[in-house]
Amino acid sequence: MSLDSKSTAPAHPTPEHGRTSALGSLLKLRELPVVLALVVLVAVTAAINPLFLSEQGIKDLLLNATILMILAVGQTLVIITRNIDLSVGSILGLVAFSTGSLFVAAPNLPIVAVFVLGMLFGAVLGGLNGLLITIAKVPALVITLGTLYIFRGINNAWAGGTQYFAGDRPEAFGNLSVDTALGFPVITLIAVVVVAIVAVYMLGTRPGRDLYAIGSDPDAARLFGIPVTRRVLLAFVVNGLLAGLAGVLYASRFNSVGATTGSGLELDVVAAAVVGGVAIFGGSGTVVGAAIGALLLTTITSALTALRVDKFWQQAIVGILILAAVVIDRIASVRSARKLRIAEARNV
Amino acid sequence: MSDPSASPTAVQPEGHQPESGPPPKGRRMAATPGSTKTAAEAGRKPARSRTGKADTSTVLAVSKGRTGAARMLLGRDAIMIYVLLVVVLYASIVIPRFASPVTVGFLLLDVIPTLLIALPMTLVIISGEIDLSVASIAGLTSALMGVLWQGGMNIALVLVICVLAGLVAGAFNGVLIAYLGLPSLAVTIGTLALFRGLALVVIGDNAVANFPPGLTAFFTSKLGGTGIPTVMIGVVVLIIAFAVVLHFTPFGRGLFALGYSKEAATFVGIDVARSKFLLYLATGTVSALAGIYWTLRYSSARSDNASGLELAVIAAVLLGGVSIFGGKGSIPGVLAGVLLIGTINYALKLDRVSEVVLIIVTGSLLIISVVAPNIASAIRRARHSRQVRSAPLP
Numbered sequence: 001m002s003l004d005s006k007s008t009a010p011a012h013p014t015p016e017h018g019r020t021s022a023l024g025s026l027l028k029l030r031e032l033p034v035v036l037a038l039v040v041l042v043a044v045t046a047a048i049n050p051l052f053l054s055e056q057g058i059k060d061l062l063l064n065a066t067i068l069m070i071l072a073v074g075q076t077l078v079i080i081t082r083n084i085d086l087s088v089g090s091i092l093g094l095v096a097f098s099t100g101s102l103f104v105a106a107p108n109l110p111i112v113a114v115f116v117l118g119m120l121f122g123a124v125l126g127g128l129n130g131l132l133i134t135i136a137k138v139p140a141l142v143i144t145l146g147t148l149y150i151f152r153g154i155n156n157a158w159a160g161g162t163q164y165f166a167g168d169r170p171e172a173f174g175n176l177s178v179d180t181a182l183g184f185p186v187i188t189l190i191a192v193v194v195v196a197i198v199a200v201y202m203l204g205t206r207p208g209r210d211l212y213a214i215g216s217d218p219d220a221a222r223l224f225g226i227p228v229t230r231r232v233l234l235a236f237v238v239n240g241l242l243a244g245l246a247g248v249l250y251a252s253r254f255n256s257v258g259a260t261t262g263s264g265l266e267l268d269v270v271a272a273a274v275v276g277g278v279a280i281f282g283g284s285g286t287v288v289g290a291a292i293g294a295l296l297l298t299t300i301t302s303a304l305t306a307l308r309v310d311k312f313w314q315q316a317i318v319g320i321l322i323l324a325a326v327v328i329d330r331i332a333s334v335r336s337a338r339k340l341r342i343a344e345a346r347n348v
Numbered sequence: 349m350s351d352p353s354a355s356p357t358a359v360q361p362e363g364h365q366p367e368s369g370p371p372p373k374g375r376r377m378a379a380t381p382g383s384t385k386t387a388a389e390a391g392r393k394p395a396r397s398r399t400g401k402a403d404t405s406t407v408l409a410v411s412k413g414r415t416g417a418a419r420m421l422l423g424r425d426a427i428m429i430y431v432l433l434v435v436v437l438y439a440s441i442v443i444p445r446f447a448s449p450v451t452v453g454f455l456l457l458d459v460i461p462t463l464l465i466a467l468p469m470t471l472v473i474i475s476g477e478i479d480l481s482v483a484s485i486a487g488l489t490s491a492l493m494g495v496l497w498q499g500g501m502n503i504a505l506v507l508v509i510c511v512l513a514g515l516v517a518g519a520f521n522g523v524l525i526a527y528l529g530l531p532s533l534a535v536t537i538g539t540l541a542l543f544r545g546l547a548l549v550v551i552g553d554n555a556v557a558n559f560p561p562g563l564t565a566f567f568t569s570k571l572g573g574t575g576i577p578t579v580m581i582g583v584v585v586l587i588i589a590f591a592v593v594l595h596f597t598p599f600g601r602g603l604f605a606l607g608y609s610k611e612a613a614t615f616v617g618i619d620v621a622r623s624k625f626l627l628y629l630a631t632g633t634v635s636a637l638a639g640i641y642w643t644l645r646y647s648s649a650r651s652d653n654a655s656g657l658e659l660a661v662i663a664a665v666l667l668g669g670v671s672i673f674g675g676k677g678s679i680p681g682v683l684a685g686v687l688l689i690g691t692i693n694y695a696l697k698l699d700r701v702s703e704v705v706l707i708i709v710t711g712s713l714l715i716i717s718v719v720a721p722n723i724a725s726a727i728r729r730a731r732h733s734r735q736v737r738s739a740p741l742p
Contacts, residue, residue, distance in 0.1 A: 138715075142714065274537065
């Protein structure tokens with residue numbers, strides 16, 4: 001929300017905007033609740049079970065969050081444009097399986113090439129979604145629900161009962177999720193770099209800002225001269241690309257990839273974005289928030305295990321968290337709408 | 349609904365640059381030899397309407413829609429029903445053993461959960477909202493049912509409590525969405541996790557299977573030799589009830605208005621919040637019924653019962669011609685959509701097509717069903733604008 005008001009602020013230069021202190025703008029950050037929740041969660045868990053913050057504990061936390069983080073970043077781009085992509089789980093599965101079969105077919109392929117191929121494959125699948133949505137003008141929810149089934153079906157037909165295990169892949173590839181650099185697992189570093197790049201892109205470049213404008217009001221964006229079709233397509237391609245990257249990393253992180261890899265992941269991803277403060281109707285939210293949301297969701301699972309809470313409560317708690325995020329988002333938007341109204345009234 | 353459909357109209361020429369290239373050529377070619385025809389048209393049109401302004405409005409009205417019997421026989425629902433009939437006929441001829449009571453029985457038994465939940469889902473989507481938590485409510489009911497029955501409660505009481513649980517779950521959604529005004533997509537993603545989580549809390553990873561044999565037998569029993577499951581009687585009653593509510597009551601008409609424009613609906617005097625709340629009560633209750641059915645049909649109460657059903661239901665409803673933006677759709681169309689997916693899946697299974705390919709069919713059907721009308725209307729629009737442009741100025 002804060003980003004959104006920033007982008008529209010120049011149209012109504014209000015004196016109030018200039019006077020907000022650094023602390024005030026920090027308190028208004030949409031990511032603040034989720035960061036606080038994460039800090040409290042980690043602190044409480046660590047106080048009760050010190051092993052939670054051991055070196056291995058932190059490494060596990062980060063490893064678990066990596067894939068969801070990357071997916072949530074891609075999903076955020078799409079949601080900001082007032083669309084949604086439900087097919088990411090299927091894209092991830094398809095790319096993960098193709099990575100597995102690629103290593104079997106061409107064992108000597110450099111790992112970088114595998115990453116590039118996986119991301120390209122994902123981008124093609126995402127682009128397919130984007131083309132269907134932008135050219136046929138059909139709502140994203142419907143198209144990606146359809147491609148969720150189609151991609152999964154292709155994955156099923158291709159894989160059948162085949163599964164590729166970690167032994168089928170070169171050791172260096174699997175080591176990406178074992179080795180650490182600066183205390184971080186390598187694949188987590190990849191995720192952090194992705195988050196940083198996309199965050200800068202969304203904050204500081206014209207296409208990035210355009211995505212927010214499109215999500216706030218597609219018609220106004222079109223009238224303003226923003227190439228809406230191209231930008232939305234871009235969001236879907238990037239989302240597919242990132243889902244592809246997540247798929248390759250999935251193949252590195254987990255022992256087996258098969259026909260059902262990544263199924264059901266799509267709602268987790270949307271949930272992570274929503275928890276991270278991305279408004280489901282577009283126009284506001286940040287990729288950093290979504291990444292932290294993903295970290296929070298996966299951390300809860302580990303924390304509950306560390307706290308010896310009945311594991312069956314995990315999903316219910318995730319549900320409550322999502323609802324809380326939605327309510328907070330609502331309160332924030334109501335408050336900022338009221339503030340805008342008052343500011344405008346004073347201005348006139 | 350009106351905005352997104354209106355905006356493509358405005359940008360269509362720009363977006364379809366490569367496509368709109370050829371038409372002008374074709375138009376010019378058609379115009380030169382057929383100049384007598386355009387003259388005849390020009391002679392006819394002003395005769396029908398005196399002023400030039402009314403002329404365009406009649407053209408618009410013609411392209412807009414049909415009335416009366418033609419509308420019923422050529423509408424989106426009717427097309428779905430034709431497609432269903434063709435598929436059933438084709439399957440009965442081509443696939444051995446398809447046309448038999450056994451088919452009817454298993455097909456319907458398989459399709460009942462989707463069919464049940466699709467009814468309130470149709471109303472919800474027509475009113476411009478969505479409910480992703482339906483399958484989780486069914487799972488929660490199933491888990492509750494298993495635990496209560498295991499605990500030695502009377503089965504009739506168990507069933508009543510389960511339906512009430514569905515009602516409460518629906519009311520929870522309803523309060524958040526209708527009265528607090530939260531976006532339904534986000535809320536029901538939350539309750540999707542919450543209700544499924546509660547199901548896990550209730551029953552853990554146990555499964556309860558020892559339901560009274562009389563009851564489970566009843567749920568798989570057939571009506572005589574027809575192969576129609578006995579439960580279908582109840583399902584048909586529900587179908588009729590929902591169809592009547594949607595198509596023949598002021599409440600139902602109000603839902604269409606709601607889907608088109610909430611503001612307008614409010615001004616017409618529709619209690620928007622109350623209508624939405626009632627819809628979520630209905631989805632909760634019917635999802636509970638589907639959960640009970642699922643439990644007794646497979647005589648197994650587990651926390652993961654019916655998981656993933658929400659997307660299958662929504663796919664079927666959208667295939668049945670309900671617009672995801674709200675304001676458009678009908679119960680007969682949705683019935684055809686649900687049965688179409690069920691029939692194709694069953695026929696392909698009988699034809700030894702591997703089960704994994706089936707979801708490709710479901711997905712493709714869904715995409716074609718939404719893309720095809722858009723392409724058709726784009727073509728119609730292009731033809732219409734060509735007509736308007738080629739009409740000589742008075």
